[in-house]
Amino acid sequence: MTTRPSNNYPQYHAHVYFDKQSLALATSICEQAGELFAVKVGRIHQRLVGPHPRWSCQLSFDSEQFDRLLPWLEANRQGLSVLVHGVTGDDLADHTTHAAWLGDELPLDLAMFMP
Template identity: 55%
Template sequence: MTSASPEHYPVNLHKAYHAHIYFDEQSVQHVTGLCEHIATEFGLKVGRIHQKLVGPHRRWSVQILFSHRDFEAFIPWLDAERGDLDVLVHGVTGDEYKDHTDHAYWLGQPVELDLSIFEKPR
C-alpha cells in the first residue's frame, strides 16, 4: 500500500469535494465494501459504482461527495483503507477544469484524465 507523499497530500481548502475511487474487475468487491462503509459510517453521498468510463475518467470509478467538515476524518481513513486503489480528491468550485487540475490531489498514483471535455480557461 502506498500513501500520498506529504507534499501531495490533500489540503482542506474548499467547502465541497469529490473523491473518485478508481478500480477494475479484480477490485470491484473491495470498492463496494469501501463505499458501503463510507455511506454508513461517514454518512457521505456515494455515487454509482461505474463499471464503465464516465466523464473525464479513463478507468472505472465511483464518486464520493463530501464537505470541508468531513475532510479531516475522511481523507486519512480513505488513504489508509484504499489498499492499492488510486483516488482523485478535488475541490468543487464551479470550474471543472481547474477542479480536476489545479485543485486535484492524488492518493496513490495519478490516473490520466480526459480533460478535453471541460472548457479550458482562457
C-alpha cells in the same frame, strides 16, 4: 510528485478508481465511507464516465467531513487510486489545480472541459 489532498474548499468529490478485479473492494470502501462518514455515495460505474480513466465511484462530502474521511480512505484504499478535488464550479480547475491524489496519479481525459 503527486500532490496530497488538503482541506481548502467547502465541497469535495473523491473518485475511487477500480477495475473488474477490484470491483468488490471498491464497492466495500465506498459503502463503508457512506456508512461511517455520512458522505453521499454515487453509482459504482463499471464503465468509463467523464474524464475518468478507470471505472469509478464518486464520494461527495464537505470540508467538515474531509479531515475524518481522508485519513480513513488513505488507510483503507488497499492500493486503489483516489482522486480528491474541490467542487468550485470550474470543472477544469477542479480536476487539475484543485485536485490531489491518494495513491498513483492517473491521467485524466480533460478534453471535455476544454472550450
